[in-house]
Amino acid sequence: MTSHTSPAVATLGGGCFWCLDAVYRRLRGVLRVESGYAGGHVDAPSYEEVCGKRTGHVEVVQVTFDPAVVSYRELLEVFFAIHDPTTPDRQGNDVGPQYRSVIFTHDDAQRADADAVIAELTRDDTFGAPIVTHVLPAPRFWPAEGYHQDYYARNARQGYCQVVIAPKVAKLRAKFADKLAAA
Template sequence: MTMAEMKLATLGGGCFWCTEAVFVELEGVQKVTSGYAGSPVENPTYEQVCTGRTGHAEVVQIAYDPATIGYGDLLDVFFATHDPTTLNRQGADAGTQYRSVIFTHDDLQRETAGNKIRALNDQQLFPAPIVTQVEPLPRFWPAEDYHQGYFAGHASQPYCQAVINPKLTKLRQKFAARLRKGA
């Protein structure tokens, strides 16, 4: 599959190290890039985004094969592997850069995301209403190289053990049929 045939999804579910580690395990996901989105500030750095003053969220941009995995399937994984009910927070990570957000690439993604949120709220699967923002993607800025594939290179670090591993355990239990072979 060529890059031109792939679709993109841009999602923020807290720390991008966590979100990237989840989505790289899915069949049909070709590439996951950690980065920043949600602000007109150009070329943000990690240090700037961490201040919470740029308006960016930590996000991942997922290049996926829509013939193998659908956008709705990606959203199912997204909502199952972070807390979409906490405003500007995921666990101990607090600030607008950790907000739950879906940056859409087109009207169909916007509609799909809105429908998914309404359905999940109607089902009352979470202890509180979903606060995930749905916005058109203004611009995606890839994060610095040392953030790419972070979990793969640092899995034994305490943060990875305490925060990322439980997300991966949940993913592997709930979405076993969606995992790439050998994951």
Template sequence: MSEAQRETATLAGGCFWCLEPIFKALRGVEQVTPGYSGGHVPNPTYEQVCTGTTGHAEAVQIVFDPAVISFRELLEVFFTIHDPTTLNRQGNDVGPQYRSAIFYHSPEQRATAEQVIAALSEQRVWERPIVTEVTPFTAFYPAEEYHHDYFARHPDQPYCRVVIAPKVAKFRKQYLEKLAR
């Protein structure tokens, strides 16, 4: 696939260990990288981001083929795999590094994100309002190597078994027709 056929999406919705295996399983997704985005500290470490003082959110950067899967479809998955109504938290993960955010790479991505949020809000999918921030992409810093493919490499780790595995199972059941394998 040539560069011109690729798009990039940068999404934050809690722990990147939860997001990475889900987006990697989608047909049309070429690459998913866990990392940090939205903050003011260049090249942050995981330990720095965990303090909640860097401004960064744990995020995934997704390279995808828009001829196979659209940005809107990525957002549809995104909004079903996390709770976009909790400010700076996902379950027991609390802090600004776990916020819900869409870091758009183009005016088209911004418009799509705003349309999807407006439609979900109008449908009253959740009892509380959506607090997902929609902000321009500025930088993405890949996470340390030990975070890459964390769920695949550590399926028996308690967090993976209790938190990630049920999310992945629910996603696979709901999006069977969009799975790459």
């Protein structure tokens, strides 16, 4: 059955973009995932510039999805399940402002969904600490260099992939098995 809805876009930052990329590529209804940078003050930043912590950019993924198959809210549920939204400017050993937790919204409905999900997680004390995720209007998105795209699939045996990304993919499979695309 073919969907007749227009694709939508979500832009999310939750640590290293390789992790988010690997997870979102596995969800049913996700049409495209692109790693990149958003939220800074330098045009067309390089990875080295962003890692230098002076551009203001966040490592993000831009997820193009079919809202008839996977909702924005479901994308946010996955987002909060696979990263720690309580640590400012860090995810595990990845430290710096480029790793901050942020949801860049593309319209008022996304803003409302993001605010509602954060309010629910806060009310339920899901993380046992305050959520520091920023919810901001989507700025310009700059695609990352080609070698960052679909990084996990091309480098699965690399140490970082084994230690950091593989457990997130396993968590996705365990917690969201009903939302996975066919392999």
